[in-house]
Amino acid sequence: MRGLADDDKSPLLALRVSPGIKIVTIIIVSIILMMVDHAHDSLAPVRSTLAVAMQPLQIAAELPGEFTEYLGHYFDRGELISDNEALSQKVLLLKVRLQRLAALEAENERIRALLASASSLDQNVLIARILSVTPDPYRHYIKLNKGSADGVFVGQALIDANGIMGQITDVTPLDARAILITDANHGIPVEINRTGLQTIAQGTGKSDQLRLPFLANNSAVEAGDLLVSSGLGGRYPAGYPVAKVTRVKHQPGDEFLDVIAEPTAHLNRGREVLLVWTRDSSLQADDGPYPSDRSAADADTAVNAAAAAP
């Protein structure tokens, strides 16, 4: 091996700029980049351009999984048939329930109108497929196959059949990235369905836990309570289930309860999610258009304006 016995002048070791200078420069540049990235979105175009360039690699990484899934489908004919039957029955059941719900919704709308606190229940949804889950185990992000071309906008709420999943953080024309409610960086305003108590549910970085850090010791909360979105802050539509309280612990000497809740949405299962458009212009902060019937939305403006003012 050449170079080992030689001094620093051997060609192998003769680095043009000393590594010390390089690393100090890079540390400074990195810190500046991180601060800029953290503070505002000016680096978003760079990020999305690079992301598009990296797409083939990500597709390649997804291939083995997709292939085994495909093979699984190939061999699971019997299971598919029974699944299909079970699903058909479920659809029938849900349709029956939906009929009742439609009547209830109309009634609710009438009563709200009487109370002069009308908030529109009319919401548009779009089904998106989960393309990938972030491979970083410390962050809870998913990538969806719908982007700004479909009207998806930053801040848009994401739900599944069981509750709120998260919100969109980045959009490119063809796909979008969403943060899940369990990410350690995420908080969602909720209310306890039983008592109407308002609080905030924070992610913990674990996929089955949310924390409610701001409940005072005398708060009326108990295990089993359902948390629904309160709609405060204007990001999430109100009234969707978010989580179920699993543990309430009184911390001696602490002013706040230690409350843990489990998200109702199936965050780490399933492949499809629903993107919600609420017909409330205050939610459309990032001027995303509705996917359809804009004129119908405009007709509601008067009602929504009333709803926007508390």
Add this chain to the structure above:
Amino acid sequence: MIINHHVSGLLIVFTLGLGLILTLLPAPEMIAAARPAFFPATVLFWVLMQPLRFGIISAWCCGILVDVIYGTPFSEHGLALAVAAYAVIKMREILWTFPVWQQALLLTPIFVLYEFVLFWIDGVAGAEADQWWRWLPVVSTVIIWPFWAFVLERIAELEVG
């Protein structure tokens, strides 16, 4: 030894792609948490074996790509990889004298450093997920280093003979 040969850029890019795919393969949460850091191991392998072609700047660029894929703050992984690459460069003369399985042990503090930089930046950025299994990749990476280095050397020898 491939240290004495000029490995083509294409080959380096190919192995980096391989390492990245191994890092991106979907896996259950616990396995993903303990997954060896294939991509950083590949980057550091080239820093060690091709110091003239692949240095701190290249490692930093590779880290930026990881940031784009993970959606982490720009240059978080870039900084971690650059710092790890710097440590490898400082230790390279010692590292060269040892067989790969002993290299793995010497590289342990470097992988700890890499994870620590990420952990620290996450903490500052407020995304702290304070879990002990955060350090599992260090163990798994040290375990796979001899095998992974062997594979990378064989791939490189296909070209340089």
